Amino acid sequence: MIKRDAEEKLRSLALGFPAVSVIGPRQSGKTTLVRSVFPHLPYILLEDPDTRAFAEEDPRSFLAQFEESGAVFDEVQRVPQLFSYLQGILDRQTKPGKFILTGSQNFLMMEQISQSLAGRVGIIKLLPLSMREIARAGVMPDTYEEILYGGLYPRTYSSPIHPSDFYSSYIQTYIERDLRQLKQVQNLSTFQIFMKMCAHRSGQIINYSSLANDCGITHNTAKEWLSLLETSLLIVLIRPHHKNFNKRLVKMPKLYFTDPGLAAHLSGIQNADDLGYHPLKGGLFESLILTEFLKIRYNAGKESNLYFWRDKLGHEIDCIIEYAGSDLIPVEIKSGRTASSDFFKEIAYWNGLSGNTPDRSFVVYGGDQHQRRSAGQLIGYQEMEPIFSYLE
Template structure:
């Protein structure tokens, strides 16, 4: 098992909540993490038809099987009604870290947890491997192009398999299983086309009408399918920050894939050399940076609190991180050699927002990190825990 930074958060939550929920995309390592941290607990997967039928038909006896050790219940979204029965069990036993549940379908699962286990559950969202986790086991790819091509799914770092082979089967399985579970898509081929068109827009402002037209579907269908991609942790939407600083701001969100490797594969990029000269290189690098920032926050058990900012005059900050007392700006540049005009956006934002001091960050595709004109310039290799 590759050690996960979220393990500390999972262990902390288990000391204060009767139930710990680990959610995230398929194959992100949820089950591996849960079983490693709670190796003393029995394990059951609701993907198993027999176990799922047992839990559905007789939930009381299903849970009664587990003594004071509790249990790890995998893929809980397959039997959400079990959560109501679980509430009664943990209320009676009053044991912290009693049950651990995992699931892949974000929206339905979170709604069920909020309704049935409010105040009783601590939740961690586990995305694919972060840069720090990959580096910790000495598996960091030698180049930025290779990293963007491979992404962060654990299987690509513990198995002898190419990204092309793995992503081909991942998408096929995702469409056949997750999509069918979440909505009734009659034409799976159209949905796959839609996913690819979304990959072509990663790092861009989302225009649902344009996206729907390019895919030959209605705008309402596009909105529904975007919800599916969010629910299964394929994409995230970065919202514009609510402050306008005296300027009319852009209100559309920006679309980002949560794994740059998956986005690269969907764009038909099959080798690192092609990726580094591809027109989407900048967008894929920005996608990777945004995903890294998300992982850092989620691994700590916190909300992402990430935004972007763009006004009608074309001034833009790629990412804004909101703290209790200030906004921390991030600019992202895929180039390998620093250029002084990269700081233009940060300086304009400081002037417009009235922020003259504080930390500003620039992440780029080069190999050295340093400070330039009051801005912390970070190599992609040295992103570290920028939000800690």
């Protein structure tokens, strides 16, 4: 098992809440994490037909078995009625860390938690592996193209499965098992096309009308489906920062997949070598770095503090980290391996507007050098610790 950075926060939440919920995309490692952290709790998989039938038919008696011992309930959203009965138990039994809830259908999980268990459950989001985690485990690929193609789901590092086989099965599982239960997705084949069109827009500002037209759906349906992917934690929408410096700003968010391998597969990329001069390479690399920042936040139990900045003239900063409430830390992201002074052009422009200093300005690039330049710091993608302090 690759040690997860979220383990420390998970233990902390279990000391303060009677129940803790671990949410995240399917196959992100939720079950492995909770079973390793809470080996003393009975593990109950509610996808097992017999177990689920008992829980559905007699939820009160089902939960009574675990009122004293507590339990890990995996895929708990499969039996929604349990949440109401669990509320009563949590009100009677206030001992922290008794129940650990996991599930892959985050839209159903969060709906039930907000209705029945608000204030009683600590929540942590678990995305696929971070580069920091795989580096610590000694399984970091030699090139970032291999990460962009192979992705960061734990199974691709724990078994010899080929990435294309993993992602083909993953997409079918997500669509067939999760989405068909939702009324807002009637046409699953159209939704799969929609996911592919989203992948081709990785790292881009969303144009809802263009996305809808390419998929043959309405503008409102495109918004609903994007919201569904976002709630599933398969994508993240990075919002523009509101600081305008008397400039007109764009208002639409940028789209990133939380795993670059999934986006690469949906885009039809066949192997890591295809990424050498692929037009999506820059967007996928940007996704990799942005989600690395996001994992730092989520693993600490915090929400995103990431934005981007772009004015109507086209000046843009790929990532703005909102630090300590009001400080803004600019980060540019470049997939090139050869350092160039052009990397700092937008940073210098933004610093001129904001008054930010070069020592708090960063360019993350595809190389391995760490250089302090007059406009900011150049940092290799595997050595981003100087930026992590603004995220933790």
